[in-house]
Amino acid sequence: MRDNVINLRAVLPNGDVVKTGSRARKSAAGYDLARLIIGSEGTLGVITEVTLRLQKLPSHSVVAMCNFKTIKDAADVAIATMLSGIQVSRVELLDEVQIKAINMANGKNLPEVPTLMFEFIGTEAYALEQTLLVQKIATEHHGSDFVFVEEPDAKAELWKIRKEALWAGFAMKPDHEAMITDVCVPLSRLAECISTSKRLLDASPLTCLVIAHAGDGNFHTIILFDPSQEDQRKEAERLNHFMVHTALSMEGTCTGEHGVGTGKMKYLEKELGIESLRTMKRIKAALDPNNIMNPGKLIPPHVCI
Amino acid sequence: MRDNVINLRAVLPNGDVVKTGSRARKSAAGYDLARLIIGSEGTLGVITEVTLRLQKLPSHSVVAMCNFKTIKDAADVAIATMLSGIQVSRVELLDEVQIKAINMANGKNLPEVPTLMFEFIGTEAYALEQTLLVQKIATEHHGSDFVFVEEPDAKAELWKIRKEALWAGFAMKPDHEAMITDVCVPLSRLAECISTSKRLLDASPLTCLVIAHAGDGNFHTIILFDPSQEDQRKEAERLNHFMVHTALSMEGTCTGEHGVGTGKMKYLEKELGIESLRTMKRIKAALDPNNIMNPGKLIPPHVCI
CATH class of the missing domain: 3.30.70.2190 (Alpha-Beta Plaits)
Incomplete structure (x- = not known):
């Protein structure tokens, strides 16, 4: 989707309303503020308008x-x-x-x-x-x-x-919660990553369903667990950790499309390095010095600038 | 090209070496630093490594x-x-x-x-x-x-x-210089933009050649002028201004692919608004407080934060 966004209008923390581009399909006019704001999870501003590139419906x-x-x-x-x-x-x-x-x-x-x-x-x-x-x-x-x-x-x-598929998955255990993973690896590593993950999932006492956007190297596991059983939640977390670390060891990402929020913050330093996170925090501090936009999300709290 | 960049490594003004992503085709892991640095024209850092998405050669x-x-x-x-x-x-x-x-x-x-x-x-x-x-x-x-x-x-x-084509254009007047324009408009406005521009170009005493990446709505005019004749340079600038303003009036951009440098800075406020330029300057100041990376480029000097 993000590649189909031509232009955004967003309200920044200081009240500035920015327009990130024109309606042209391509542009080299300054920093790509649209791409910076997309995926910033509300930490840099509130998007109020999106201009999309339309695609002709296939015949x-x-x-x-x-x-x-x-x-x-x-x-x-x-x-x-x-x-x-x-x-x-x-x-x-x-x-x-x-x-x-x-x-x-x-x-x-x-x-x-x-x-x-x-x-x-x-x-x-x-x-x-x-x-x-x-x-x-x-x-x-x-x-x-x-x-x-x-x-x-x-x-x-x-x-x-x-x-x-997703609703069918939830319906398998209606009284359970679902932890949904979102790793993405280079396409060439997908078969290895899924196979490795699947061996672990099959050996777990929890019910785990795999669904992959395989053309992107991105796959989700729906891990069903009983929220009243602490050992089941821990087992779900163990499976999730294992898959994230497997993906990272294959030069992949902890999140292909779902985002960071608070749950994935702990993996970012391993994936991107502290220097990248410091840079993100510098940008956040420059645009939102009072930290009023979705504070506590995306950038891990231990990152100092 | 920018859509084919999966990951960058760049040296920032403070010496930090940042890696912007993994090798996965898609990621939602934090701010899109790769897109921020691409097109920043050396004002935010020096790119030292690029990971590209490869495309299969068509059969x-x-x-x-x-x-x-x-x-x-x-x-x-x-x-x-x-x-x-x-x-x-x-x-x-x-x-x-x-x-x-x-x-x-x-x-x-x-x-x-x-x-x-x-x-x-x-x-x-x-x-x-x-x-x-x-x-x-x-x-x-x-x-x-x-x-x-x-x-x-x-x-x-x-x-x-x-x-x-480009070299053939230069060869028409070997002792002349070329001013090359780079506007890009929404595809639906391309015919109107080129036709309007062409009427002006045809009426000019200067030799002007048009070449367009028409599928993108992007076109270049090679305006040949004698650098020793001040009136010719002024005429070339008049044609360029006219085409940029025509493109901007059609919700286009002053630069589809060549970038801003110093020559296009004067058009950015009209295209993007002062709020966008202030935001760019805030990011520049946060990452390069001593203004050591390509100072004086891309962000117009009158922009204050």
Whole structure:
């Protein structure tokens, strides 16, 4: 999304209303204040207006699904697809626990195995051409039951599986809370990172579901735990810590898209170094000297300038 | 290019060496220091390392060229192409003066009329499909002599026309200097902006060549003037001012890609507002309190914090 933001209007802590750019698609006019404010989690100002770059709706799309014996095979297909240069519009990975949750919630009978879902867009011929190229890649990595649909209702029905995944996950244990992780690693390390994480998750007494925006190297684990059981919360935290440190050891990030808030502050120094955090704090102090905008968020309290 | 930067390492004015991110494709881990430093023109730090997102070379490409009676028709085709959702890889517009320069410099015999050049990429079938779609759009806007080539040597030969355009322009008046403009407007305003500018340029005694990255709404004018003639320099500046103000009146920018330096500082307040410039100066002062990094550039001297 952030790449589609052309311009922002924001109210800064001192009351200044800033406009960060023009409506041109590209600009080299000064510091990129839009990108600085995006992802600053309310600590630098309040965004009041956003100018987005619009994209033409594709004339055609295809939705496809494929099953795999192992999550590594599924991740390898996502990697190979992205590296092939195919401009896949969406590639989502769901592990067998996630598929089981969908079966339970929606009365479906999907094979409970690691599954990839794709969307291909473009002209009719090109969307189909991409689909067949990816089908070939999937076959090379032990994929089975590759299906694809082009008719609007059938596409909506297939994507519904993905769209309802989170709620299906929550419904597995309605009295539990969910801790949701958000690591992102270089695409080339995704299969290794997911496989390593999955071994730990499978060995845990907690129910853990994996869902990945595999084309970005980003994956979430929904860790379900009973909030009244302190040992379960601790176990959830242990799993989360392990996955973050695994991602960081692979030059990844503790948060691909969900942000820092207070929960991820403790990982930032390892990921970015104290010098980066000091620089962020200097910028925060320059724009918000009285610390009135979302204080206590994003920049760890131990960082001094 | 800036969207392909995943991570930077930079030395800040206080000696801190900062790493702005991980190697993950996306991240929400703190302020986007990479984007802040990119385009800061050396005023915030010295970049010492850049991590780029690599793109797979396309398996096939097509290069095409088409002539037009008016520059407005050519710009309209660029706009219609982009709005059609066709993912054209390059679309470049050269006016009749630019084509004349290329003919003179390279002994060519191209029709001296506004000309569009395209590159389409993808699979063989898709690149060709896009080419034919754009050929149809060009025909609807009075385009003529649409040619396209797929063979590597022929493609290189055709792109050579575009690649040598700048040098061909300089060669028109070897003893002259060139003032190069760099405005960028919302794509929907490009035809109007170029047409308005072109009427002024054609009426000027100076030789002016127009070359546009038309898919971005960005165009350059090479204004040739004799540096020993003060009235010529003033005329070049008058043309430049006019084009910048025309672009700003269309919600565009004074610089699409070349940057601010000292020459464009005077336009920033009109484009961004004094509040944005004050914010930039606050960031500059926070990171470089002694003003040792490229002082006097980018932020206009009248801006106070």
